[in-house]
Amino acid sequence: MSQPDEPLQLTEVRNSSASLTALDHAQIAELVYEAGREFYDCFAMTHDRLLEAIVPQLVRPGTELSGTHALRSGGDVEGIVSTIDANDLRNAQTVSVAHLLRELTASEREPAMARLSEHSAVIEPSPPEGVYVARFAVARERRGHGLGQRLLAWVCDTFGDQTLTLHISRANESAIGLYEGHGFRRLSDADFGFPAYVRQPPVDR
Amino acid sequence: MSLNSSDIYASVGGVFREVFPQASGDLRPELTPSEVPGWDSLGHVSLIASIEDEFGIEFTPDEYVQFESVGGLVALIETKLQ
Numbered sequence: 559m560s561q562p563d564e565p566l567q568l569t570e571v572r573n574s575s576a577s578l579t580a581l582d583h584a585q586i587a588e589l590v591y592e593a594g595r596e597f598y599d600c601f602a603m604t605h606d607r608l609l610e611a612i613v614p615q616l617v618r619p620g621t622e623l624s625g626t627h628a629l630r631s632g633g634d635v636e637g638i639v640s641t642i643d644a645n646d647l648r649n650a651q652t653v654s655v656a657h658l659l660r661e662l663t664a665s666e667r668e669p670a671m672a673r674l675s676e677h678s679a680v681i682e683p684s685p686p687e688g689v690y691v692a693r694f695a696v697a698r699e700r701r702g703h704g705l706g707q708r709l710l711a712w713v714c715d716t717f718g719d720q721t722l723t724l725h726i727s728r729a730n731e732s733a734i735g736l737y738e739g740h741g742f743r744r745l746s747d748a749d750f751g752f753p754a755y756v757r758q759p760p761v762d763r
Numbered sequence: 764m765s766l767n768s769s770d771i772y773a774s775v776g777g778v779f780r781e782v783f784p785q786a787s788g789d790l791r792p793e794l795t796p797s798e799v800p801g802w803d804s805l806g807h808v809s810l811i812a813s814i815e816d817e818f819g820i821e822f823t824p825d826e827y828v829q830f831e832s833v834g835g836l837v838a839l840i841e842t843k844l845q
Contacts, residue, residue, distance in 0.1 A: 620825075652804070655812075656815070
């Protein structure tokens with residue numbers, strides 16, 4: 559496991575794909591799924607089929623997952639974070655959804671679209687500026703060791719000179735506490751199932 | 764076999780009726796999303812996925828949002844098929 563006194567070993571998935579095994583990709587896809595479970599469940603695919611559909615999105619340009627980094631240690635993937643220029647988010651979401659829809663039959667698409675429509679209605683609109691954290695997850699068996707804190711600190715160190723935005727389920731109190739501890743604040747008091755949280759860059763003095 | 768514009772319009776029309784069943788009237792080049800019930804951002808994604816299937820093509824991320832009318836879509840398909 560990543561040791562507290564050692565720097566995190568993060569791999570940029572898209573540019574390191576050749577050195578990652580099929581198992582690495584599957585573990586990364588699993589964490590991507592966990593980070594976006596409510597979105598992916600809209601497609602109602604079997605789990606294996608869904609993971610197979612997620613993997614190509616990690617290495618293609620222009621998807622929500624093109625900027626995915628994996629935290630690896632001892633041959634296992636311990637966590638993932640996917641970031642994207644917030645200006646590119648809408649296009650990237652379009653690409654990602656279209657790729658997943660193409661995996662469905664015509665008769666599967668209509669109910670999937672209905673579920674996606676319901677899901678998108680509970681996500682608070684967020685400003686297209688800075689960097690958007692599209693996926694963030696720590697492997698279940700590695701939780702409780704501060705890896706989420708360290709991974710989020712890496713995000714803030716790496717991209718924190720820009721506005722950072724993410725969405726989190728309002729029911730996920732532990733994750734909200736983590737993000738608030740790193741300076742994220744709710745964008746508004748509006749009633750959304752997935753409110754936006756924003757972290758402003760430090761003000762130069 | 765290469766497709767000409769009218770072939771493409773015919774195929775796009777079939778896709779349109781499937782993706783936007785509430786749409787009425789003829790498929791005109793100047794038709795824009797605001798005139799077609801259901802052609803919102805999600806409808807756009809569904810249209811793209813179905814068009815890619817229909818013609819066996821794949822749009823780039825920029826192309827996904829490049830067209831703003833039926834005519835633009837058909838022109839884009841023609842370019843991809845060349």
